[in-house]
Amino acid sequence: MPITSPETYWWKPADKEEKIWISVAIVWCLILFTMMPLWHFVGGQNPSVEPMKIRPDDFDKVTGAFIEKYKIGEESGIPVVKPPDGADVYLKGQMWNWIPILELKKGVNYKFHISSVDLMHGFSLQPMNMNFQIVPGHDNILNLTPTASGTYHIICNEFCGVGHHTMVGKIVVKD
Amino acid sequence: MAANEMEFRTCPITGKKVYATTQNLMWINAVTAVVFILIGGIMALLVALTRLPAVHLLSPEWFYKALTAHGLNMLVFWIIFFEVAGLYFGSSVLLNSRLAAPKVAWLAYILMLVGSVLVDVMVFTDNATVMFSSYVPLQAHPLYYLGIILFAVGALTACGIFFGTLAIAKADKTYEGSLPLVTFGLSAAAIIAVFTLACGAIIYIPTFLWSLGVIKNLDPAMYRLIFWGFGHSSQQINVTAMVSIWYLLGALTVGAKPVNEKICRSAFVLYILFINLASEHHLLTDPTLSPAHKIWNTGYFMYMAVLASMIHALAIPMAVEVAQRKKGYTKGLFEWLTKAPWGEPGFPAMIFSLLIFGFIGGITGVVYGTEQLSIKSHNTWALTGHFHATVVGGTTLAFMGLTYYVIPLIFRREIIGKKWASAQPYVYAIGLILLILGMSGAGILGSPRRHWDVTFADSIIPFSFDPTVLLFTTIAALGGILAAVGGAMYVGVSVLSVFLGRKLAPNEAKLVY
Amino acid sequence: MKEEGKISNWQIFFDDISMLFFLGVAIPTIFYVIWGVMELANAPTAVITGP
Numbered sequence: 236m237p238i239t240s241p242e243t244y245w246w247k248p249a250d251k252e253e254k255i256w257i258s259v260a261i262v263w264c265l266i267l268f269t270m271m272p273l274w275h276f277v278g279g280q281n282p283s284v285e286p287m288k289i290r291p292d293d294f295d296k297v298t299g300a301f302i303e304k305y306k307i308g309e310e311s312g313i314p315v316v317k318p319p320d321g322a323d324v325y326l327k328g329q330m331w332n333w334i335p336i337l338e339l340k341k342g343v344n345y346k347f348h349i350s351s352v353d354l355m356h357g358f359s360l361q362p363m364n365m366n367f368q369i370v371p372g373h374d375n376i377l378n379l380t381p382t383a384s385g386t387y388h389i390i391c392n393e394f395c396g397v398g399h400h401t402m403v404g405k406i407v408v409k410d
Numbered sequence: 411m412a413a414n415e416m417e418f419r420t421c422p423i424t425g426k427k428v429y430a431t432t433q434n435l436m437w438i439n440a441v442t443a444v445v446f447i448l449i450g451g452i453m454a455l456l457v458a459l460t461r462l463p464a465v466h467l468l469s470p471e472w473f474y475k476a477l478t479a480h481g482l483n484m485l486v487f488w489i490i491f492f493e494v495a496g497l498y499f500g501s502s503v504l505l506n507s508r509l510a511a512p513k514v515a516w517l518a519y520i521l522m523l524v525g526s527v528l529v530d531v532m533v534f535t536d537n538a539t540v541m542f543s544s545y546v547p548l549q550a551h552p553l554y555y556l557g558i559i560l561f562a563v564g565a566l567t568a569c570g571i572f573f574g575t576l577a578i579a580k581a582d583k584t585y586e587g588s589l590p591l592v593t594f595g596l597s598a599a600a601i602i603a604v605f606t607l608a609c610g611a612i613i614y615i616p617t618f619l620w621s622l623g624v625i626k627n628l629d630p631a632m633y634r635l636i637f638w639g640f641g642h643s644s645q646q647i648n649v650t651a652m653v654s655i656w657y658l659l660g661a662l663t664v665g666a667k668p669v670n671e672k673i674c675r676s677a678f679v680l681y682i683l684f685i686n687l688a689s690e691h692h693l694l695t696d697p698t699l700s701p702a703h704k705i706w707n708t709g710y711f712m713y714m715a716v717l718a719s720m721i722h723a724l725a726i727p728m729a730v731e732v733a734q735r736k737k738g739y740t741k742g743l744f745e746w747l748t749k750a751p752w753g754e755p756g757f758p759a760m761i762f763s764l765l766i767f768g769f770i771g772g773i774t775g776v777v778y779g780t781e782q783l784s785i786k787s788h789n790t791w792a793l794t795g796h797f798h799a800t801v802v803g804g805t806t807l808a809f810m811g812l813t814y815y816v817i818p819l820i821f822r823r824e825i826i827g828k829k830w831a832s833a834q835p836y837v838y839a840i841g842l843i844l845l846i847l848g849m850s851g852a853g854i855l856g857s858p859r860r861h862w863d864v865t866f867a868d869s870i871i872p873f874s875f876d877p878t879v880l881l882f883t884t885i886a887a888l889g890g891i892l893a894a895v896g897g898a899m900y901v902g903v904s905v906l907s908v909f910l911g912r913k914l915a916p917n918e919a920k921l922v923y
Numbered sequence: 924m925k926e927e928g929k930i931s932n933w934q935i936f937f938d939d940i941s942m943l944f945f946l947g948v949a950i951p952t953i954f955y956v957i958w959g960v961m962e963l964a965n966a967p968t969a970v971i972t973g974p
Contacts, residue, residue, distance in 0.1 A: 236590070236661050236665075236667050237590060237591035237592045237657040237658060237660070237661050237666075237667065237668055237674075238424065238426075238504050238590050238591075238592050238658065238661055239504075239590050240585045240586055240587045240588055240589065240590055241587065241588055241590070241591070241668075241671045242587075243586075243587050245588065245671035245672060245675075246671075246672050247670060247671075247672055249670055249672070249673055250669070250670070252728075253669075253670060253673055253724065253728075256720075256721075256724045257673070257717075257720075257721060257724075260717050260720040260721070261717060263720075264712060264713035264714070264716055264717050264720075265712060265713075267709070267713050267716075267776065267780075268709045268712045268713050270780070271705045271708075271709060271780055271781050271782070272701075272705055274781075274782050275701055275705065275781065275782075278782055280782055280785060281701070281781070281782060282694060282695045282696075282701075282704070282781065282782075282784070282785060283695075283696075283697045283698075284700075284701055286697070286698045286699070286700065287697070287698070288698065310871075311870045311871060312870070313870070313871070332870070336871075350697075353547070354545070354547060354548050355545045355547075355548070355630060357788070357789040357858065359789065359790070359856065359858060361856050361873070361875070362856060362875075362876070364786055364790070364854070364855065364856035365785050365786065366695060366784075366785060366786070366787070366788040366789055366790060367695045367785070367788070368634075368693075368695045368696045368697070368788065368789070370630050370631050370634070370696060370697060370698075371547065371630055372629060372630055372631065373630075373631050373696075373697040373698050374697060375696075375697035376697065388871070388873040390856075390858060390866070390873065391858070392788075392789040392790060392858030392859060392860075392861070393545070393789055393860075394474065394541050394545075394548075394860040395548070396548070397470050397471055397474060397539075398470075399474075399860070399861070399862070400470065400861050400862040400863040400864075400866070400868070401863075401866070401868045401869045401870070402869070403866055403869040403870070403871040403872075403873045404871065405871050
């Protein structure tokens with residue numbers, strides 16, 4: 236019984252069924268394990284690979300300068316920014332906005348720098364549902380290429396205080 | 411409390427010595443666990459009623475407060491109090507040994523109780539609406555962090571009592587040869603718990619000092635790294651304790667005996683060695699950590715801990731089948747299963763726990779815990795679906811099933827409301843399956859976790875999901891309400907039985923029926 | 924088959940809870956905690972020059 240001590244010699248060979256099952260399981264585990272690094276090299280979507288810390292004040296400043304330089308308008312009080320092709324794009328999470336609204340061009344690669352100036356936020360791009368953790372003091376650097384035009388939204392999916400559920404940002408991709 | 415350390419009785423069913431000190435400590439820890447599942451369950455009902463689009467009960471302030479309380483009371487207090495009772499059972503009762511240092515065990519209980527009450531008071535007085543994860547720099551009242559520290563120290567002390575009892579049993583030669591499998595599994599859980607609680611101490615002590623203003627800067631990414639060494643690993647304690655309880659329930663309900671001890675024990679050893687690496691699952695979309703660290707750890711060192719679960723998934727049904735066939739249920743492929751004691755609460759609780767944990771929780775966990783697929787699931791409601799399958803459908807359901815045996819065997823009370831007890835695992839499991847399906851469906855479409863309003867009615871920039879999200883949200887909320895009913899049945903039966911159930915005579919041998 | 928009278932070394936290893944305890948704490952501490960802390964501590968900090 237599992238509630239009493241086993242017999243004196245319990246290190247015994249497994250049965251055939253057990254051996255088959257365990258072999259299949261081991262092979263499956265190894266395939267799973269191989270897929271992750273493999274996809275890391277051949278796949279098109281990966282999390283950030285560039286480690287970089289950034290002081291929240293610095294990030295606030297650099298985002299401010301980025302907005303000032305490329306601002307093309309304003310929508311509901313939030314600046315709309317159109318960066319040139321291939322530029323570094325700065326996106327700031329703060330309670331409870333994503334700043335700025337971005338206007339991007341289809342098929343162009345942008346280097347995104349996403350960080351927070353207050354609490355932890357969750358960058359969640361809809362409707363394709365891509366999610367990244369945004370940590371104050373750390374720059375989440377992502378190379379993004381919009382492949383279809385349209386309007387995309389960024390919601391926040393990390394609890395960031397009582398207005399968390401109102402935090403929505405926007406990216407417009409044009410041809 | 412004043413019981414003599416050497417006083418014991420012999421269990422008429424298993425022949426095990428039950429020491430009075432052990433029995434009292436198990437009683438107080440298990441009863442306290444049930445009080446916390448009651449608090450957590452009321453919060454669960456409020457959260458579900460708020461998530462239900464047609465009702466949307468609570469204000470945002472109350473919703474986030476209730477959600478914080480739900481997470482802490484369920485994930486930490488209910489489960490760990492119950493596990494401490496389980497550790498005392500696995501060491502003292504199963505090994506026929508007196509418990510090491512009962513006075514220290516009482517101290518451990520008091521530390522855990524003071525810690526958990528402190529945390530709940532802080533949450534309900536609006537001083538700690540920070541969620542279970544309490545990510546820095548979101549700050550709670552210092553007493554909140556102090557409460558968690560006291561709780562962790564208490565639980566660590568209880569693990570020490572467990573190991574101390576193992577040593578006493580070995581020295582007193584109360585058993586021969588190796589530890590019983592269930593005790594071995596619980597040792598694995600206790601080892602995992604030591605790493606877990608050490609991580610908790612490492613991160614909550616500086617966070618406590620930070621909340622007092624002694625430390626100025628705490629790197630939020632560093633907090634996340636170490637916190638999940640505590641937050642995720644605490645769920646690995648649950649997994650390991652739950653698997654041990656599967657073996658125990660198999661023995662109590664159909665007399666199942668492990669077919670090959672070597673294989674079962676190897677699986678537990680794989681848990682001990684590798685399961686705690688999985689804390690990395692939370693950090694896959696974080697900046698700064700390297701892909702090498704992410705892939706190595708999230709892959710549990712080549713998925714060896716997943717292999718362990720696969721082994722248990724074979725070994726437990728196999729043991730049940732062998733035991734049933736020995737009883738003569740040999741017709742066809744499945745008579746052993748159809749003639750199983752489905753009317754006893756322990757058997758369906760074990761089977762549902764195994765299926766919900768393994769098929770829903772395990773598979774979603776391995777999928778979401780891939781570096782790239784984490785991008786599709788991180789912080790969505792699908793994640794909440796995953797861990798409700800593992801922790802609630804798996805651990806909580808197994809613990810509930812065990813309770814119906816602990817009450818007559820250890821606490822010597824007859825179960826009141828046996829029909830309710832038998833129906834309870836079914837109600838709870840069906841509710842949970844709906845809850846998990848709803849959460850997963852909405853989450854895969856992008857619906858976020860910890861969110862008061864998925865219609866975004868108050869946002870400056872308007873946004874709305876595919877309406878299917880609201881359908882899935884409704885299914886999840888209704889499932890949650892059904893599960894809360896199942897939880898209430900559990901609390902009702904166990905509380906009534908423990909306090910009002912007929913006391914069994916010393917030699918009266920009775921499982922549930 | 925194992926001959927009677929000699930307990931497998933694996934069985935002795937599995938019965939040694941203190942050894943398992945040591946390994947169970949050491950492995951995640953090294954691979955998860957220490958490795959992770961070193962990476963976070965050694966990450967470069969951005970120097971701001973403006974866009």
